[in-house]
Amino acid sequence: MAKEFKLPEVGEGIDAGTVVSVLVAVGDEVSVDQPVLELETDKAVVEVPSSVAGRVESIGVQQGQEARVGQVILTVGDGGTGEAAGGPGAAETEPADAEPADAEPAETGQAETGAATQPTGGTDEASKGPPSPRADSAAPSDDGRREGPPRDGAETGPLTAAERQTLPPLAEKSSTGALIPAAPSVRRLAREKGLDIRQVPGSGILGRISADDLLRFADGGGRTASGTATVPAAPLPDFSKWGGVERKPMSGIRKATVRAMANAWSTVPMVTHFDKTDITEFERLRKRYGAKAEAVGAKLTPTAMIIRIVAAALRRFPDFNASIDVEAQEIVYKSYVNVGVAVDTDAGLLVPVIRDADKKSMVELARELGELAEKARDRKLSLEEMQGGNFSVSNLGGIGGTGFTPIVNPPDVAILGVSRGGFEPVFDREKGEFVPQLMMPLALSYDHRLIDGASAARFLRWLCEAIEEPFLLALEG
Numbered sequence: 001m002a003k004e005f006k007l008p009e010v011g012e013g014i015d016a017g018t019v020v021s022v023l024v025a026v027g028d029e030v031s032v033d034q035p036v037l038e039l040e041t042d043k044a045v046v047e048v049p050s051s052v053a054g055r056v057e058s059i060g061v062q063q064g065q066e067a068r069v070g071q072v073i074l075t076v077g078d079g080g081t082g083e084a085a086g087g088p089g090a091a092e093t094e095p096a097d098a099e100p101a102d103a104e105p106a107e108t109g110q111a112e113t114g115a116a117t118q119p120t121g122g123t124d125e126a127s128k129g130p131p132s133p134r135a136d137s138a139a140p141s142d143d144g145r146r147e148g149p150p151r152d153g154a155e156t157g158p159l160t161a162a163e164r165q166t167l168p169p170l171a172e173k174s175s176t177g178a179l180i181p182a183a184p185s186v187r188r189l190a191r192e193k194g195l196d197i198r199q200v201p202g203s204g205i206l207g208r209i210s211a212d213d214l215l216r217f218a219d220g221g222g223r224t225a226s227g228t229a230t231v232p233a234a235p236l237p238d239f240s241k242w243g244g245v246e247r248k249p250m251s252g253i254r255k256a257t258v259r260a261m262a263n264a265w266s267t268v269p270m271v272t273h274f275d276k277t278d279i280t281e282f283e284r285l286r287k288r289y290g291a292k293a294e295a296v297g298a299k300l301t302p303t304a305m306i307i308r309i310v311a312a313a314l315r316r317f318p319d320f321n322a323s324i325d326v327e328a329q330e331i332v333y334k335s336y337v338n339v340g341v342a343v344d345t346d347a348g349l350l351v352p353v354i355r356d357a358d359k360k361s362m363v364e365l366a367r368e369l370g371e372l373a374e375k376a377r378d379r380k381l382s383l384e385e386m387q388g389g390n391f392s393v394s395n396l397g398g399i400g401g402t403g404f405t406p407i408v409n410p411p412d413v414a415i416l417g418v419s420r421g422g423f424e425p426v427f428d429r430e431k432g433e434f435v436p437q438l439m440m441p442l443a444l445s446y447d448h449r450l451i452d453g454a455s456a457a458r459f460l461r462w463l464c465e466a467i468e469e470p471f472l473l474a475l476e477g
Contacts, residue, residue, distance in 0.1 A: 019063055020063070031053045055078070195217065273446070277464035300366050303395045323411035337391075346377070392415040408446065414445065422438070
């Protein structure tokens with residue numbers, strides 16, 4: 001008896017991903033918990049294990065294709081390693097009137113909030129959104145059936161022709177042909193409100209549209225929660241008129257970056273404060289103790305040392321270790337210090353998170369940073385290793401440049417950018433002359449809704465002084 005293996009949920013709020021590779025072929029024997037698929041989700045590649053066993057009869061996905069939760073990945077027949085039909089690994093069958101495989105289950109009133117990554121890596125927290133209108137009445141589903149209790153004692157049944165005509169057409173797909181990432185109940189709500197769901201920006205992971213997104217869009221006249229107008233992208237010209245072109249699909253990481261950066265730019269009023277720090281002594285100490293770090297398997301990099309100083313600063317300035325809950329009109333202060341670190345990879349920018357950075361020594365941070373960076377470049381990071389960050393550090397000094405303005409990744413409220421240091425003439429008051437000093441530019445971008453300019457200047461100046469005088473870190477903690 002053939003059994004189907006459907007794509008399970010691979011992470012909270014993730015309902016689709018890009019197939020990196022299929023690990024089995026037709027005719028192979030698979031066992032329960034054997035990896036059969038590599039799936040690129042929001043910033044990570046995960047192996048998906050099979051919940052069924054037997055001989056592979058057909059495969060429903062291929063490399064480069066998008067796979068959605070509930071979609072049939074493969075079917076298996078009874079084989080030497082297979083389980084008896086109906087056993088624990090057997091796929092559940094659906095009733096005849098079940099939703100199609102690419103449809104999401106109806107929402108239960110829990111609205112989803114956006115994500116980031118932090119290609120950058122951040123954590124997404126679900127917050128309850130407003131309940132859908134007419135939640136206590138029977139509402140039509142996308143296929144014409146009623147959902148919920150009957151109205152006025154009427155029996156649940158299909159919509160009448162007159163009722164169906166009162167609803168605007170359902171926008172199932174975008175202009176590019178991609179399926180709209182929204183649950184049936186959300187698409188139904190869009191029809192009831194007369195909204196074109198294709199124009200609604202989704203705040204969920206992979207651009208998923210929630211009921212809260214719809215209501216904000218309707219109430220704000222096409223504005224986001226921050227009040228920023230959402231302007232549809234202008235259509236592109238036909239570039240082929242001027243020469244040859246080549247189109248390549250975006251990777252999952254690039255898609256996630258597009259969503260995260262667009263969301264950050266449209267929702268966070270950002271300001272960047274600049275300063276410079278003298279790293280002459282900092283570099284001398286790093287080179288002096290680098291050999292001791294290498295003896296225990298760690299490389300004492302400037303980034304590792306800066307992370308330790310940043311962690312101390314976040315304890316001293318708690319506003320920079322907080323998040324804003326716009327809906328509740330509250331500030332969320334965190335008792336833990338988790339720092340994300342931007343890592344450049346061939347696939348794009350990834351931001352693994354170092355947890356409890358304030359409780360670890362520089363050598364421990366250096367070792368963990370090296371391990372996470374290696375995993376990032378090998379695409380072996382898990383979703384958990386890129387979630388839960390409170391603040392990010394992006395160091396481009398190894399590449400070059402005199403400065404840049406990093407973008408805050410919500411729900412973080414600040415990010416530190418580090419550029420390449422260089423010798424500059426600095427006036428020595430004691431000697432009464434200019435002396436060459438190794439100076440490093442720093443840039444602090446912050447969410448101006450929570451962080452004021454003076455607070456940002458104090459935070460960055462404290463960082464500069466702690467870098468210039470490492471003893472200050474031990475003195476003040």
